[in-house]
């Protein structure tokens with residue numbers, strides 16, 4: 001499958017600069033750890049034993065999850081510099097770090113118990129969003145989570161002075177329209193002023 005201009009943007013200089021800026025600071029890690037503790041509350045008695053992050057960048061979510069779960073971690077990431085940082089970190093086994101995009105995942109059906117995105121579906125070209133969600137659904141054996149910017153109606157917003165690189169919508173509604181048999185375990189909002197996170201809306205679904 002050929003890359004979209006959106007994926008080229010992340011593979012290239014913009015993605016490299018983002019990766020350079022994306023330090024694993026103590027504050028950032030604490031905020032993500034609190035975020036995942038809340039998102040995974042509904043499955044606290046049966047946490048996922050394997051997790052794939054689609055668009056992991058340097059792995060701040062996976063790092064937070066590693067402090068909460070005893071799980072096999074997998075990462076898909078199109079930016080080479082970010083993949084390098086992830087592999088070197090020792091957090092994810094190098095053969096669990098894949099050069100791929102969400103619409104063409106190099107894993108078998110049901111290969112991991114939870115598949116998620118955080119700040120990634122917003123960057124997917126709208127015409128590839130359905131394929132991305134279908135791939136995540138195919139690879140997950142149980143849970144699907146997403147943490148993204150919300151808008152009631154789909155809208156494009158300028159992203160760091162770039163157009164056609166950020167698309168907000170009701171991603172939970174998108175998931176549920178595509179797979180009406182998903183069970184909604186919980187959803188919510190992380191308000192920036194209280195959490196240090198970026199006004200993020202999240203959903204946790206379970207496959208039937």
Ligand SMILES: C[S@@+](CC[C@H](N)C(=O)[O-])C[C@H]1O[C@@H](n2cnc3c(N)ncnc32)[C@H](O)[C@@H]1O
Nearest residue numbers: 010054055056057078079101102118119120123
């Ligand atoms: C805004 S960053 C978010 C990084 C990380 N998920 C987090 O929450 O800190 C977006 C990441 O998604 C990756 N990405 C962009 N488009 C993607 C796609 N179609 N499939 C998978 N990853 C993608 C980018 O290379 C980048 O690392």
